[in-house]
Every structure is written in structure tokens, then in C-alpha cells.
Amino acid sequence: MKNYFVDLHIHIGRTKTGKPVKITGSKTLTLTNILKAAKIPKGLDIIGIIDCHSPEVIAEIEDLLYSGEMIEMEDGGFRFQDSVTLIPGVEIEVNDEYCQGPLHVLGYFPSLKRLKEFSNWYSQRVKNNQLSTQRIREDAKQLQKKIKSLEGMFIPAHVFTPFKSLYGKGVKKSLTEVFDQNLIDGIELGLSSNTEMADHIEELHEYTFVSNSDAHSLAKIAREYQVVKLEAPTFQALKKAFQQKDGNKIVANYGLNPYLGKYYESTCAKCFAKKFGDICEKCGSTQFTKGVAERIQEITTASNGPTRPPYIHQVPLDFLPGLGPKTLDKLLDHFGTEMNILHNVSKNELEKVVKPDLVDLIMKARNGALQLSAGGGGQYGKVSDQQ
Structure with missing residues (x-):
């Protein structure tokens, strides 16, 4: 196996x-x-x-x-x-x-x-x-x-x-x-x-x-x-x-993390502002795109589930602020694959290739410790660069 x-x-x-x-x-x-x-x-x-x-x-x-x-x-x-x-x-x-x-x-x-x-x-x-x-x-x-x-x-x-x-x-x-x-x-x-x-x-x-x-x-x-x-x-x-x-x-x-998904929160269908009532506070529209969180709340039938494999909130490398194409290429040249960078490469090895601030983001991405803002209405959530 x-x-x-x-x-x-x-x-x-x-x-x-x-x-x-x-x-x-x-x-x-x-x-x-x-x-x-x-x-x-x-x-x-x-x-x-x-x-x-x-x-x-x-x-x-x-x-x-x-x-x-x-x-x-x-x-x-x-x-x-x-x-x-x-x-x-x-x-x-x-x-x-x-x-x-x-x-x-x-x-x-x-x-x-x-x-x-x-x-x-x-x-x-x-x-x-x-x-x-x-x-x-x-x-x-x-x-x-x-x-x-x-x-x-x-x-x-x-x-x-x-x-x-x-x-x-x-x-x-x-x-x-x-x-x-x-x-x-x-x-x-x-x-x-x-x-x-x-x-x-x-x-x-x-x-x-x-x-x-x-x-x-x-x-x-x-x-x-x-x-x-x-x-x-x-x-x-x-x-x-x-x-x-x-x-x-x-x-x-x-x-x-579901917060990063395009449809986590309910948003205005016209201006994508987050929903706080029946009328959009930003543009006055009454048309909303129902988010995943709200929809699951509507159809909930259980408080918990069976024992399952862990679901690990891991942020992809291209979501990280400051990690552009050139930096990613540099990491790949040294460590081969994205799976290797996300799962295996030590902090010390990463610090030999990229700046400490970016290494810190990669380690937090690996451990699910990044600060996030929720997405909705077809727009992805974001990773905060203010950690």
C-alpha cells in the first residue's frame, strides 16, 4: 500500500x-x-x-x-x-x-x-x-x-x-x-x-x-x-x-478554506456586496446569490457526521501575497513540485531560496493558519498579507 x-x-x-x-x-x-x-x-x-x-x-x-x-x-x-x-x-x-x-x-x-x-x-x-x-x-x-x-x-x-x-x-x-x-x-x-x-x-x-x-x-x-x-x-x-x-x-x-471559495457567503447579484438583509445596503437591489453557508443552514438535518479522514485547509501557492510567477519558478527549480513545497520542504530549506516573510506565509498555508477574508458571488476570498 x-x-x-x-x-x-x-x-x-x-x-x-x-x-x-x-x-x-x-x-x-x-x-x-x-x-x-x-x-x-x-x-x-x-x-x-x-x-x-x-x-x-x-x-x-x-x-x-x-x-x-x-x-x-x-x-x-x-x-x-x-x-x-x-x-x-x-x-x-x-x-x-x-x-x-x-x-x-x-x-x-x-x-x-x-x-x-x-x-x-x-x-x-x-x-x-x-x-x-x-x-x-x-x-x-x-x-x-x-x-x-x-x-x-x-x-x-x-x-x-x-x-x-x-x-x-x-x-x-x-x-x-x-x-x-x-x-x-x-x-x-x-x-x-x-x-x-x-x-x-x-x-x-x-x-x-x-x-x-x-x-x-x-x-x-x-x-x-x-x-x-x-x-x-x-x-x-x-x-x-x-x-x-x-x-x-x-x-x-x-x-x-471555504472562506476562499467563490460562493461561501450570500452576496448581492448586482454589485457583489455581502448580504445583511433583504435589500442590498450598497445598491438597493433585492436580488441575491445564495452562498453555500446559507444554503447548508437551510437544509441541515444533522449536527455532526461519521468519523472521516481529516479535511486540511491548505492554501494553494498562487493565492499567497507576494508569491508571483518568477518566485514560484524559483521554488520549483529548487524543490521540483508544488506538492513537495506544500508538504515536505523544511522551513530552513525554504529560507535558503526565498525571503523569510514568504517562508512564513508558506508555513502558515501548510498549517491552515493564514488570515482570510470570505469570498462570495463568484469572487474568490483573499489571503491577508497582514499576518
Whole structure:
């Protein structure tokens, strides 16, 4: 058994030929670029790329397999340059007759064969199979059954965000309004929540929580991730970890303090001022974007939850005041990967490379001791440079 760094929600911005996949994703987010960046500079061991259903992305996977740069593993997943495991997946928008509003879900597949089978089925139910996160013309439970019939994993995505999520838009109170609760493999928390907040929902107590980046650029990969103890870096071992079988398990979730998330607090929908009443004190609007904290308070059904892996509030390096691209490059030149800097490099070693004030911020980021201002309405929270 070995511990692995895992981020299972990374988008593809463009195909190898330049065609868009995730419209809002960076042009540098190609499959091969992601695979290379995942190990150096990010330091990840397993990544889930959730736009692999796209026909041109499938073609790029086949090219990498043909060239020998990547191999398909017997227990599922693809191994790139013997250093990073790719778990192929898809993000889908669901809005069937049982939904209160559109919500996003994630599906993951063990093999090229299963991925292609799903892509063919999916293409008959969406407008454009080339693009990411398309709205599917299918009942949510039928979608679950299809993914599971292909030996896949099904996970509701960023379940508390105000827009296009399970609890933010999709249901009044319970996931059973839309989904078969027995066909869910895990719950993705999203950037504005953590384990403690999510466990106020009793129906989530039976599921494993995952914390992923939802990266739309190479820089944002691994802003949230987990450490997972696995018998091997494969699809089947990861699936066992979600079920806590045979010693495979999530050891710890690492993510932003919810204060740093874009949707933690309720804010005015027009000017983004924080909500203190029914009328915005700044612009007079009565339209508000409900924050994650307020929404969880509305649907709380439990005061605490089961014993879970620790959720560690770790601030990504690019959130730190004074740590610009040149300084980050300097750190990476000396220490290799962001995971190494965040987890392993000693204070003494860091002080040999960057100024003491920045070293202090990095150590506080590692220990969850930074001062933060809350985000909301689509704007990230901030790390205070007045420590």
C-alpha cells in the first residue's frame, strides 16, 4: 500500500488540433499538457480528466497508446510515462423533470473500450459531443444506470455551489428527488465547502467525500486534492478506496478554506456586496446569490457526521501575497513540485531560496493558519498579507 496525490476534476480547454472542448478553459489545457504538468510541476500521481468523452480527445488517447507514451492498465486507467495515472471521465449537465434546476455530475470509466461505448451513447443525447458539460436529454437515474453498467463511477459534482449543483439548484432538500442513492460512488464537495459543513446533511453520511480542483487552467490543477492509500495507482484500487475496501481509503482531503471559495457567503447579484438583509445596503437591489453557508443552514438535518479522514485547509501557492510567477519558478527549480513545497520542504530549506516573510506565509498555508477574508458571488476570498 502506498499514498498517492489525487485530483479527479480537470478540464480540457482545447484538443491537439485546437478545437475547443471546455469553452471557458485555457487553450493550453490539452490532454498531453495536463498529463505532463500533473507530475511536474504539480506533483500529482493520479488525475481525473473529465472531458475524455470528446471524440478528438479519445483520438489523442489512442495516439498516446500507439506511440507507447501511455499504456492501458489491466485494472483500469492509463499510465503516462510511467509516472501519472489518467482516469478518463466526463462532466454532464442534468435537468430532467425531477430537477428544480440544472446540476452537474461526473462519470469515470476504467478502459478505452468503456469510454468509447459511453461516448457513442452520450452523443445521441446531447447537442455537441465534442464539447464539455453538455446538457443530456436523459433521466438522471437512467444516466446513473448507464455509467454503472459500463463499470464506471458516478459522482455528483461541486454539490453546494449556487449554480448547477445538486443542493445549490437541483433539489429542494434531498438527493433522492433526482438520483438513485445506491448508484452514487462519492460526493464532490466543491471549493466553498468542507467535510464539517457537508456532514450537516445526514443523507451524505454514507458517502466518501472527494475534494478536486475543477481546474480550468494548468495553474489551477491541484488547488484541491486528496491523499489516497492504494494497493496500486489504478481505477479499480481507486474505486475500492471510495468503498473503503481491502485497506484502500482516502487518507486526507486537502482544500481551500471555504472562506476562499467563490460562493461561501450570500452576496448581492448586482454589485457583489455581502448580504445583511433583504435589500442590498450598497445598491438597493433585492436580488441575491445564495452562498453555500446559507444554503447548508437551510437544509441541515444533522449536527455532526461519521468519523472521516481529516479535511486540511491548505492554501494553494498562487493565492499567497507576494508569491508571483518568477518566485514560484524559483521554488520549483529548487524543490521540483508544488506538492513537495506544500508538504515536505523544511522551513530552513525554504529560507535558503526565498525571503523569510514568504517562508512564513508558506508555513502558515501548510498549517491552515493564514488570515482570510470570505469570498462570495463568484469572487474568490483573499489571503491577508497582514499576518
